[in-house]
Amino acid sequence: MAIELRDVKFTFAGDSRELLLNVPHWTLSKGERVLIHGPSGAGKSTLLSLLSGLLSCTSGDISVLGTRMDQMSLRQRDQFRADNIGCVFQRFNLVSYLNAVDNIGLAHAFSALGKTSGWRDEAMALLGALRVEQGDWFRPTSALSMGQQQRVAIARALINSPDILIADEPTSSLDAENRDNFLSLLMGLIEERGMTLVFVSHDMTLAKYFTRVEALCDISSGPH
Ligand SMILES: Nc1ncnc2c1ncn2[C@@H]1O[C@H](COP(=O)(O)OP(=O)(O)OP(=O)(O)O)[C@@H](O)[C@H]1O
Numbered sequence: 001m002a003i004e005l006r007d008v009k010f011t012f013a014g015d016s017r018e019l020l021l022n023v024p025h026w027t028l029s030k031g032e033r034v035l036i037h038g039p040s041g042a043g044k045s046t047l048l049s050l051l052s053g054l055l056s057c058t059s060g061d062i063s064v065l066g067t068r069m070d071q072m073s074l075r076q077r078d079q080f081r082a083d084n085i086g087c088v089f090q091r092f093n094l095v096s097y098l099n100a101v102d103n104i105g106l107a108h109a110f111s112a113l114g115k116t117s118g119w120r121d122e123a124m125a126l127l128g129a130l131r132v133e134q135g136d137w138f139r140p141t142s143a144l145s146m147g148q149q150q151r152v153a154i155a156r157a158l159i160n161s162p163d164i165l166i167a168d169e170p171t172s173s174l175d176a177e178n179r180d181n182f183l184s185l186l187m188g189l190i191e192e193r194g195m196t197l198v199f200v201s202h203d204m205t206l207a208k209y210f211t212r213v214e215a216l217c218d219i220s221s222g223p224h
């Protein structure tokens with residue numbers, strides 16, 4: 001099993017409203033590609049933060065690749081994420097003054113792989129596969145378009161060959177044609193590497209690319 005949640009509850013500290021997330025049981029098998037959708041503010045990004053260990057749940061069990069993340073310290077979760085999970089955030093979180101290759105190198109440096117000599121070639125191969133033009137590889141990422149930054153963020157998420165890719169609205173700034181090209185490319189890479197994908201989007205026309213489509217309200221009985 002790639003992911004298993006059991007009795008997971010979550011509220012932001014200091015938030016006196018009812019639970020934001022309440023997941024009785026949810027599993028995702030290895031190799032599955034799930035599209036999670038739901039209204040703005042429902043808790044989709046928060047769920048992804050729990051799965052990637054950026055946040056810890058208020059109570060419950062979160063197993064990722066057979067490891068209990070809810071029993072780890074923040075530091076252990078950070079290391080676990082660096083080694084096993086590629087993340088593409090809603091606001092990409094690229095280091096704007098570094099170029100694409102160095103942004104990818106930074107993610108690589110944090111993993112247990114350390115700086116392997118081949119990372120630079122792999123970074124450039126990924127940028128090429130994701131159709132980032134060579135002329136853009138060494139420009140500060142602040143000088144790239146949103147669509148280009150999105151593809152750099154995906155390359156960064158894939159550099160450590162993670163078993164799981166977690167992506168938050170990565171197609172929101174692409175037009176229909178670029179979005180379809182991008183998803184075909186991404187799904188090709190994911191299948192080739194046997195990765196598991198958790199992908200959040202409002203855009204239900206993307207459903208055909210996934211093995212499973214779920215509404216957040218069917219996963220979690222929170223207030224949405
Ligand atoms: N750091 C935080 N502290 C307190 N509340 C937060 C924090 N981050 C998010 N929230 C609240 O939690 C709820 C869920 O937010 P979240 O970002 O998970 O929604 P979302 O489903 O991803 O929405 P969108 O589709 O707009 O990205 C919102 O009501 C939001 O205001």
Ligand SMILES: [Mg+2]
Nearest residue numbers: 044045090168
């Ligand atoms: Mg969100």
